[in-house]
Amino acid sequence: ETHGNDRALRRRHHLARTIDGKLQQRAPSGECIGPIPQLLDRAQHGRASLFMVLQAAFALCVGWFGRSADVTVATAVSGRDHRLLDDLVGNFADDVLLRVRLDRAADMDELIDQVRRVALAAFAHPDTPNPRLKRCLLQDAACPLFQATLILERGTLAPGATTGSAPTVTDIPTGALRAKHDLEFGLTERYDDAGMPGGVDGVFLYPTALFDPDTAEAFVGRFTAVVRALAAGYRGPLTALPALR
Template identity: 70%
Template sequence: MLDPGVGMRSGGFEADRGVLSATVRTGSAPGRSRPATPPVLAPRPCPAHVPLAPAQERMWQAARLGRSADWNVARAMRLRGAAVDVAALREALKLLVARHDPLRTRYPATELGPAQRVIEPGDAVLDVAECAVSAAELGPAVAELAERPFDLAGELPVRARLFVLGPDDVVLALVVHHISVDGRSMGPLIRDLVTAYLACRAGTSPQWRPLPISYIDYTLWKHEQLGEFTDEWSRATHQLRYWANALAGRPARLALPAREQSAPPIDPVAGALLPISFDAATHAGLLRLAHDGRASLFMVLQAAFALTVGAFARSSDVTVATAVSGREHRLLDDLVGNFSDDVLMRVRLDRAGDVEELIDQVRRVALAAYAHPDTPDTRLKRCLLEDAALPLFQATLILQRAEAPRTATEPPPAQGLSITEIPTGVVRAKHDLEFGLTDHYDPLSAPAGIDGSFIYPIARFDEATAQHFVARFGAVVGLLAQGYRGPLAPLLAAAGRGRSLSTARRATRVLV
């Protein structure tokens, strides 16, 4: 049997090394030429074996190593008023699973590698139960459901519970494994669920627009795009070659400060959350800096983040990451599935003399990373000869735009019924340093501020250390928004100590 961790585009480690060494030496290599016409994203026949999409491979490997629950995505919605119809809610969940293939897909290991096996709607048994709970019992019950692992090979990657607090007060807790959804899936998923519930409550069928393609269609198209790793001219090999060159010689691990190990040991991904926010004036200042540097707001924030991480770890060579949506094609907008993946950005602080040079470097690195988003982590680690047990990155920053107000095409809630999202009480810190930020704009598109949270593993950092890191990041962002454009040394001093602009400008010693 082949290694079940190696998917459709596998050629083995020796093939990786051979392709890379040939192309690095000569800049080209003999082999098949790339197809003249790129494949079209459209419905296609489904073969007997469907591999994982590139974005799914990391989650499958984590589940294989016993870390399935780390990748659970949980949402809890409270429905109040209008005599919540529990039977209609159950039926709506079944219709939702029937509409979106990834919600009824299993992921077994096969001789050809991990596979996607879509279950027919009539055979898909959804794990949903109704439980009467008190207000005090609700939080622990939702958390227990959210932390329960999935058997990806043997069960559906979705489960639900209806926690009944009263006849007019029900909490729907929905947990889906990340292998089947991403962040942008939650919009169409919740929208379709509300549409189905309102229809079932009225005794009709939901009037959904037909989905133009399936997730399986997308997977097959993506693999056709990338080609085989054994093909030296394929897009897959081109991307692998880029990452092998970009990350060669980097520090394998950042020396971040850590708390003493406790007894008994703490779950390594048990996390805590700290809020962070920047006002409209700071937001506007960052946008001005981005405009002047021909960059985006994200690139400016990522530059500040890399600089703060570098000062925190006392390293001038920092690898940070972000997520890319993977939904560049309009046909993917309404699909539920995992299209997103992480891309790495190696920032060399010692190669940037001032703010302008740092932002220019981050802009170039980010654009290159966006162009090479599909290399699986396991294959990249084998090429880099890095310890498979170590993460490819420890620090990540994600920026997303605030959701637009409800449009006329979205289903209105039933009269007398309110639907609000409530916290699940579960924080999983899969990385050492993780910012999730959202930028907001007023109705005239003027900057209205940035907010979000910092997530950290409590096994690694105590709250005081986490607060200190957030303060450092905030100090750097504040200096950039105020117009500082000079050498990096004062910014590094601010990142290292959280000092004011006047104090930072007097600093001359670089901390990395």
């Protein structure tokens, strides 16, 4: 019997990496990935944040797809933690790495607690440069420290919810999508007209040289199923999670 993640392993990394990418938007069903109120309740139960719960689900899916119990995922920080940068125009964003160990004997509460502790430690040292990490970890310079990243952003209110002359943002298509990493998940918190939390939407960017559309949809589907299981209160063993069986 073959595993569902075999499809993700059919294509080998090219020696000359290409960055052509493609988007897989939202959940395959077209609905939101998960309900925010229930996810916040779950986070509060584990003294965690919404981001930590979603990052736990992401790390679990990355490990399942890559058949690895040692997963390093990343997220982005603004890089504006000094007041002297407040008036400067530019992109100061940087990556923060989170290393998660997927213990087969652990349950979901233990995984969320591990991600909480790892995230707090990582965000306490956001300025540690990746070259220094490579030296400390004896990492091969040609081997990246991570190839999976998840970013959670707070979305704007629904149309009509703002008052006054609020600034607007317009997307300008560039004609090309570039995937810097193997897995790039961008999540957004959505709110209704009254400012009440609704659901989490997501966009998955993947390199076309590594994944085909069916594999990308399968990954988003697994991730969505894990997030919804967490929202529904699943606290059992990682190995018994129906979404990954």
